[in-house]
Amino acid sequence: MIEFQNVKKSFPDGTEAIKGINVTIPKGQLVALIGPSGCGKTTTMKMINKLLLPTSGNILIDGKDISHINEVELRRNIGYVIQRIGLFPHMTIEDNIALIPKLKGWSPEKYQKKVDELMNLVGLDPKVFRKRYPLELSGGQQQRVGVIRALAAEPPIILMDEPFSALDPISREQLQDELKNLQRSIQKTIVFVTHDIDEALKIADKIVIMKEGLVQQMATPLDLVQNPENEFVRSFIGEHRLQENVEDYKVSDILIATDEYHTNRTFSNVVSHDSSVEEVSYFMLNNQLSEVGVEKSGEIIGLLTKDDLLRAFLSKKKGETA
Ligand SMILES: Nc1ncnc2c1ncn2[C@@H]1O[C@H](COP(=O)(O)OP(=O)(O)OP(=O)(O)O)[C@@H](O)[C@H]1O
Ligand SMILES: [Mg+2]
CATH class of the missing domain: 3.10.580.10 (CBS-domain)
Structure with a gap:
């Protein structure tokens, strides 16, 4: 469980990126953060693994204030897919994916098996791709590697900042399905940033809608659509999503x-x-x-x-x- 208690974050230039949020992310759930560009999604995410420190307030993981947890240790237990991929260019795909498993002391046999399994999961043939370097992959392929790298060491918490944004619609749907399946079967806590309300409704257990550094509403997809708390949330969801009939679907x-x-x-x-x-x-x-x-x-x-x-x-x- 991740808890934000009255968290604020200002940057040295005076920008108040987060103006006081209280959010609880239950263990084993997939929670989507959504909102317009600049509303503070990435800032919120980066405070969870201490890439940024709050100006005030506390962040707790499983009841422990993370300000008392060593950041290196913390990050080993938190997978992170950053907004712009962030693979290490001088390492092969295999080495990128196996980075944290190696740091954790996994045997070559164990991490190589994991690399194969994850590459197959996202449709990258290990025989073709494992020895390549990131620049020898397309943007979408690199993004897939970014996603599986975050899963490799099987961390209890995974942060994903718009992980599917550079993918074509079909790959995107496939990865959404894979992620949802994976999260169901392995029960990880996943914080997922997206701009796409359909993506959030599809995969999230709870959705946090943000605007200008504040949380507008946090609710399940159903609750959000049935009880939008204000005009901003209503318009963000879109009226048409309330009016579709799906009874005839198979x-x-x-x-x-x-x-x-x-x-x-x-x-x-x-x-x-x-x-x-x-x-x-x-x-x-x-x-x-x-x-x-x-x-x-x-x-x-x-x-x-x-x-x-x-x-x-x-x-x-x-x-x-x-
Ligand atoms: N290092 C920084 N110094 C000053 N302001 C910053 C810094 N980093 C982010 N900000 C500002 O904080 C606010 C929130 O930024 P953040 O990156 O969290 O937005 P976001 O919701 O992730 O947006 P996007 O959807 O475009 O990725 C923005 O106004 C941004 O300009
Ligand atoms: Mg961002």
Whole structure:
């Protein structure tokens, strides 16, 4: 759990970037920070791993004030994807990804296996890319490496500052799905900065909407859309997101990409991938189920949760749901 208590941050030139925020980020949740450029998202993020120090107020991780924690130690346990990639240009892709695992004393066997696993996860063939240098990759490929580098040492907290901004829409959707799946299965606390409200609604457990150094509202995607606290939040979310009907969607339209973790599970309740969302919503409601397995041709292809259904009802249009 990460807690901001009355945190303010001013820079030496007098800019008040953060004007007093109180935010609690629960353990194991994915929390999105969103707001216009310059509202203080990156500043908020950098205070969590002490790249910036608050001018006043406290930040606690699992109840401990981080001002008493050594910053090197702190950063080893916090993965960080910075806004502009930040790979080390003179290190190969493999060395970039394995940096923290090596510092933590992992054996070559263990970190090499991890590098392979993560590169495959984001569609970079290790045989082709592991010995290359960052400049020998496209911008989007570098961004993928930036993302998996933050996951490599399996830190309990991961900070991601607009990690998918340079990706094409298809890769972006894929990585959003992967991240959501990953976070569900490994229960990491993830703080995720984005400009994109659809991205936030899709992947976040909670969304923090910021404006000019202040928090406007912190809520679940559903709550945010149902009870926007002010005009700014309303306009940020967009009226049209309240008015879509998704009853006719099929389960397969809103299913988050499958992964081994879920396909290997056994479910006591299973629905077909081509059932309608309406049908499944009633089924889950009537039987008080919080999740069901999804089946296609007799095989489990994924997991559908109550949250997925809520998100489906929130999101803008078919194909952008989760
Ligand atoms: N080192 C600095 N010195 C002075 N002002 C700064 C410094 N770093 C950031 N700021 C200012 O603090 C405010 C918040 O910046 P921050 O980078 O947190 O915004 P952001 O929400 O991440 O924006 P973006 O979406 O564009 O990345 C901005 O007004 C910015 O100009
Ligand atoms: Mg920023």
